[in-house]
Amino acid sequence: MEEEGQVVIRSSTGEEPITQYKVCKLNVVPKEIFVKFRKEVEGYRVGVNLEFHTAPYKEDLARLVIKPLAPNQRWKFTYDPWHREVRLLSKKIPITKFLNFQVGVGHRFQLLATGWKWKLNTYFGGDGISSVRNKTSVRFIPGVNFRFGWKADYVLPEVIGDLGTGEPLFNMNCGQLQASLDKVEAIFSN
Template identity: 60%
Template sequence: MEPPNPQPEEPPLWDELFTINLMPSELFVKFRKELEGIRFGFNFEFYNAPVNDYHAKLVLKPLSPERRWKFMYEPLHQDVRIISKKIPLTKFLNLQVGVGHNFQMNATGLKWKLTTCLGGDGVSRIFNKTTFGLCPGVDFRFGWRADYVLPEITGGLGTDEQLLFNMNSGRLQASLDRVEAILTHSDYR
């Protein structure tokens, strides 16, 4: 058994407690045309990490507030999908269901996804999207994430704890994961 170390470890430097990455791993350019209650879209999606990839998608969805679906076609991968809108199960939990067909593999399948703005172990990660309207018809959407460890105070007296009082400063790692440029043309009179 090792003797207790009377020297407390060095506290971390401030620049070790937080990191912020502003280089997005996803860049999207979306062209939208709104016509008689339907939005037609053409998306160019560029992925930087973990591998470089590119997707082009044609998207069709109704504009009504009670819209329940959207149709997507990926010509390069020959995928067709009909996806439900996110169905709220609780305040923080959503369900999305889709059915699709891949013409290259001649396969049809069903997909579902549970999503939340909280991720990781439930409370250590926050995902969010922020939209900024530059002018009518031009919007930018930023998808960002924050991983954090809350500060923690510990200590003990009369136990095998060496310190009466100890504080862990916590950590923050934030990143800008996605940048979307959305160009919309509307025929509203």
């Protein structure tokens, strides 16, 4: 049953009709909200991050972050008092224009466990679905910035056809777009 005002594209292959809700889906409720307080102290940036996670884990965190301001220093130190965990992380190191590498070592005092992690990530995805992840910064007033982390997963539209093969002369895949606002950060610095 079609609703009034609903866009329906019928497939010539007998598949289920494609609605506008399957073609484009937008989610503007952020999964993470950060409030960051930063202060520069003798060549270091000292910050307190308050993190509020809405999905899938409803968990709130606080972190102390220390990192050098020198551009050739590629590390940061974090302390999470609620989980009693310390970490020393490298900054994201660009390997190519779209590929980053990050490595870190950490210790969780409650579990008496030490371990390391590494991450290789990119702004673009694969598996037939392309993905773009980005952060957009907006300066509100001097000392107050907002940063929005967003993601768009998409499949590009495709028009195909056949002649003399028994297949439809014209067939169209409308593509898909799923966009979401994943993170909102309010950054207060002086």
